[in-house]
Amino acid sequence: MGREKIVKRRYFIAFLITLSVFILGIFFGFIMDNIRVDFFSQLAQRQELDYRSLQLQYQLMDSELLGDQCQGLKQLFDNYIKELEYNREQLENYIENAEINKEEYLMLKRRYTLSQINFWYISELLKTSCPESSDYVTIIYLYGTDEDCPKCDELASYLGYFKKKLGTKLLVFAIDSNFKEEPIIDVLKNSFDVTELPGVIIDGKNYGFLDKEQLKQKICELLKYPDQTEICNN
């Protein structure tokens, strides 16, 4: 009988099948990327509308055309802001791993960055106009890459931890300080004198890197009713 002859066709078919599986995988990846872009575009659109609605309500209240709407406004604000930070984190992940649609992702990132700043602005306004119903701490967190901000990842995990524990009592507005597409970031950096990363702006002052304990101290110090939180009680 001897040795079996090579079936060349089999080598070729195996290659074709393998290639097809990979192309299928990449194709699915492409579809998924488009789904992600659509999903985030819709979210961004909704956030922009949310912000405009909030802004209008605030203006009407401020002009005394509407009575005291602090409670309702704060509730609305809490609802809108709830997912803002989480959505931003997800978007950052996708931008990092995006193989296609990078341009669209960057556009989305710009919209998200503006939304963050808008909501931060409203949160500061609410603190002045509705001091009683605004028991929360706002933090602008300017982060960078591993190279220009080696401590950013650590700080992000602390901020994330306190965010999970405090919910709407802590508002973190994380902004990529290297995101050149949006000029307002440089304005923020100059205004709050951020020369080194990370920038942690609490109550209008830049503290730079804070460890977990320092961060906790600062947050608890600024909350009106720290006793109502588990974190500040421990």
Added chain:
Amino acid sequence: MFDVTRIILYVIFFIFMYYTNFWLITYVEESNTKKSTKRKEIAEWPGISIVIPMYNEEENIGPTIDNICDVDYPKDKLKIIVVDDGSKDNSFKFAQEAIERNKIKFPDLKLILLRQKNQGKYAAVNHGLKYADTPFFATLDADSYPEKDALKKLISEFIDESDDLASVTPILKVYEPKTLVQKIQWLEYAITHFYKAILSLRNAIHVTPGPLAMYRTEIIKKLGGFRHGHKTEDMELAIRLQKYHYRIKQCDNAHVFTKVPRTWRALLKQRIRWYLGNLRNVFDYKEMLFNKEYQDFGLFQFVMIPLSGILAIALIILLPFSMRESIKARYLWLKAYNFNVIEFIMDSFKNFNLDFWFLNLNLTTVVITSLSLIIMFYALHKGLKIFNQKLNLKKGDFLVLLVYIFAYFYFIELVWLIVFKDFIFKKEIVWK
């Protein structure tokens, strides 16, 4: 953009998948046409010599001799040759006792006990081979027990075959798997034998295992018997048979139970010996690599032995590297939670969002992983069919299956890592 790590990882998966697809196509196209028929009617069974090399096997040798003497084969056609390779324990004494009692029980059976200075397994088998005067001979590891009809089934495969069929190998089953490590090997053996059944279709088997591989005596003697083969003499011989264009076949219904390592440490030691031996043998026969003369064996199977090692090393380096960011992030999160894992998991679940979970899926990886799992389960199903056994998920096999699928791979990676280190630094291999 695509990063280099990810591209290399995809290339590795591509090679593994191509390799798997090739053999699966072979199986689909050839398994029906070449399936071994049921046991052939044989008027006169040929003579078989069975060489049992042993070294410090006092616990096993007695039952092994008893078992092989009791197989279903005409006793006057059987010759059992036990070779003590200079054991330091009571192996010789126990072998002597077993031989004496079996001589009484089976008077027609020829039983020989030899003794030599410790020279290694290959030398012990060669010593026994000198006394093999039958057309066929088999080796039998001292810790292996063939099923009663295994010899007849193995011999049946030689009938009506051309003389170039030099060896027929049996199916190895794990003897009484008790520990997790042994149960994992039980699964592994099932999958391996399905894979070897496919290799058998294309004469691409690269190892004739110690537990009851059957040979044509004349061919093995002509080739000069066994060689050291870097302590994997069974692989060296199989490659040499391939080199001289002889055929090796697997008999899917001849079963042999063999004892396997009980602990991870023992398994690691065994696998290092096997893989390092494999690698060195490939190096010794490097002229066969990518050699068209050896058809599928030279172009594909033989190449995959070192290649799978190289790819495994690449994976063990690249996988953690590609996941470094997420590993670092998880560590920092846990640090923020003062390493309170339960609290961390609970909080993570509170924020679980199905939309994002779906959006986070990397479909390219999902497709490749799903396909790999389907193929693995198919191979397992086929392997268990060859084993004539079933998975008992209720009896803890589920855990074994999980460990095999998700963790065993890392163990094999570790083996390859050590093997390449030893290969480069030329470390000696020990048999026991």
